[in-house]
Amino acid sequence: MRHASAVVLVAAVTLATSASVQADTQGATRAQAVSIYVPRGAGNSCARVLPLKRLVRTPAVLRGALQALLAGPTKTERAHGYGGWFSAKTADHLRSVRITRGIAYIDFRSFARDIPNASSSCGSTLLLAQLDRTVKQFPTVRSAVYSFDRSRGAFYEWLQREAPATR
Secondary structure, three states, rough: HHHHHHHHHHHHHHHHHHHHHHHHHHEEEEEEEEEEOOOOOOOOOOOOOOOEEEEEEEOOOOHHHHHHHHOOOOOOHHHOEEEEOOOOOOOEEEEEEEEEEEEEEEEEEEEEOOHHHHHHHHHHHHHHHHHHHOOOOOOOOOEEEEEEEEHHHHHHOOOOOOOOOOO
């Protein structure tokens, strides 16, 4: 009886381990490489951003890319000259993402206090370049509209820009 119990126990542990490995493998196949776009070094163009690769979970790859962008470059990437407006201070500011007829509607909790200088002319150009390049890498997105706490006006007024017209 003891031997039978030990065999059952070994079989259960083997089965559980196998299921765990299978779940981990399946989880890995549910990740997709995307890019986030950030500036590197001091350049002449306020809109020059370069890609950094990130792995995000599918199917919500746009949401994952935006969450990765809002978290900003890693410590190592920053040591290599990558920067931009986004960091740990803005990491949890994504509220919602939806795509309708090629337009991505992206709502944030306001991060205006966390990055106040982004409202300058060059600053707003850089912020929009980071967001737009990250969002428009996906073929289902032609354009993007951003908002703070469901207010397009609040986002674009902060940047001293006109809110885009949508159809």
